[in-house]
Amino acid sequence: YVSIDSPELVNLYKKLYENLNLQEEKREYTPHLTIVKQRPRRPVDLDSIRKRAEIIPTLEYTLNSIIVYFQPKEHSIYVPYMEIPFRT
Known part of the structure; x- marks a missing residue:
C-alpha cells in the first residue's frame, strides 16, 4: 500500500467507526491506498x-x-459495505 499523511482521513475514520458503532481495531489506522495484495x-x-x-x-x-x-472472515476478500458521497 501507499500511506497517506492525512489527519483529516484519520478523523474521518474515527467518526465512521463511532457513527457506525463498529468494533475498534487493535492496530492503529494508517490512511492508505491499497495498490496490490x-x-x-x-x-x-x-x-x-x-x-x-x-x-x-x-x-x-x-x-x-x-x-x-x-x-x-479473516483472509477473505473485501466486500463493499457502503459508499459515502462528499459534497462538491
Whole structure:
C-alpha cells in the first residue's frame, strides 16, 4: 500500500467507526491506498510494481466519495459495505 499523511482521513475514520458503532481495531489506522495484495498461490512481482510506481507522476484530484469495505472472515476478500458521497 501507499500511506497517506492525512489527519483529516484519520478523523474521518474515527467518526465512521463511532457513527457506525463498529468494533475498534487493535492496530492503529494508517490512511492508505491499497495498490496490490499478495495472496497465497498467486505471486506478485513486487519489484516490477515498484519500478512502475516510480514513473507515475504525483496526482492531485477531487475525491467525490469513498467506499467502505469490510472483510467478512479473516483472509477473505473485501466486500463493499457502503459508499459515502462528499459534497462538491
